[in-house]
Amino acid sequence: MKVLVTGGAGFIGSHLCAKLTGRGIDVRVLDDFSTGRWRNLVNLRVEVVAGSVTDTTTVDRVARDVDAIVHLAAVASVPESIKSPVRTHDVNVTGTLNVLEAARVPNAHVVVASSAAVYGNASGTVGAPFSPPRPLTPYAASKLTTETYATSWQESYGLPTLPLRFFNVFGPRQWPGDAYAAVVPAFAAAAVFGQPLLIHGDGVQTRDFIPVDTVASILADAVEDRVTSPAPIDVAHGTRTSLLELADILEGILQRRLRREFLPARAGDIRHSSGDGSALRALFPGLPPVDLHAALGETVAWW
Ligand code: NAD
Known part of the structure; x- marks a missing residue:
């Protein structure tokens, strides 16, 4: 093939x-x-x-x-x-x-x-x-x-x-400056290099992350x-993870306290984004459930 x-x-x-x-x-x-x-x-x-x-x-x-x-x-x-x-x-x-x-x-x-x-x-x-x-x-x-x-x-x-x-696809080889470089690479890089995690808005906004x-x-x-x-x-997995939860998971992975810095909300930022994973699961029944902790661990390890 x-x-x-x-x-x-x-x-x-x-x-x-x-x-x-x-x-x-x-x-x-x-x-x-x-x-x-x-x-x-x-x-x-x-x-x-x-x-x-x-x-x-x-x-x-x-x-x-x-x-x-x-x-x-x-x-x-x-x-x-x-x-x-x-x-x-x-x-x-x-x-x-x-x-x-x-x-x-x-x-x-x-x-x-x-x-x-x-x-x-x-x-x-x-x-x-x-x-x-x-x-x-x-x-x-x-x-x-x-x-x-x-x-x-x-x-x-x-x-x-x-x-x-x-x-929201995330993982190794995604850079903070890249097109979709949303929050995961930005947080991962900041965490690894000892910088504060920059959070736009209140951090309660959610995303449907998929490794x-x-x-x-x-x-x-x-x-x-x-x-x-x-x-x-x-x-999509159809799950919602807030940016604050993401920061907590990274803290757990790195086993140290990470500083959060809150910035004004960005104009046009979507509040909650989650998909409907049911059609995907019907087409791909073997799809593993999301293990955000493990996938974020691999992402952080890449940094
Ligand atoms: P990426 O920028 O890393 O990959 C896009 C690739 O397309 C790059 O290698 C780029 O050089 C190449 N490219 C751009 N213009 C081209 C052209 N004219 N001819 C040939 N190649 C060209 O982005 P990605 O995150 O890997 O995204 C891949 C696809 O998934 C894109 O279509 C994107 O819109 C879509 N997508 C990505 C996400 C995400 O979370 N990463 C979310 C939604 C949709």
Whole structure:
């Protein structure tokens, strides 16, 4: 089996490459290294093509002989999407279209990365089935379009696709300055280097954290079993952990007191974000329950 991973040099992509090669699957990476890193792929037996998903000739060439494509390449930063909406559209939407079109030739199974950002709702609680999509940023709009294309290519061309809405993925190789570098890498780095944990707002806001190793397993199982869905699936455990609880867990792992510094709440910050994990568990019955303590321990150890 041969799998094309677009964005394979990125945070999630590199964990997926390791998972797939560990299962004896041939992997080809297409990445323009705009946010991805060569060192994420060190020691992995993968074929790497440096290029962009916006280049149809390249995409057609790298997709020609694959059984599956995991399409992760994207402008994955909300602030960057606000700064460069047209570039975000080109990479995230036209790039996805290029991948879907290229996949039709070998009838490759396509797994597409969408995001919890499609739910929007800055002030309240997000998470299916409670909230319909309400994209509030160019990034969120591009992701909603991406998943819509994936499902419509199923209907129109019979292409097997699986659109996935990732919630808060965390783990090793995620840097505080990175696109999604939400709270976990920021807290982990601060804790390890003896800095205070910076908490915006009261710290009671919650997130649905999912370890990157779990996400890599889901993606690898999806391509091996050619899992499809006619509708987007939340990649979430359906749990809520507050930032204060996260700080407590880190304290337990490091066995020392960590200073918290409270800053004003950020405009537009989502209060509570949790997904509906039931559809995911139905598709992937072997999904392990979340062990935040163990996964955070691995993340801290990486630092
Ligand atoms: P990342 O920035 O680490 O990975 C994205 C990869 O895509 C990078 O390697 C980058 O170089 C590559 N890329 C960007 N533009 C490209 C282009 N034009 N052509 C080829 N490659 C290109 O981000 P990540 O956290 O690994 O995210 C992977 C996917 O998951 C993205 O689609 C993102 O929107 C989605 N996602 C991630 C999270 C999360 O919590 N990390 C949450 C929701 C959705």
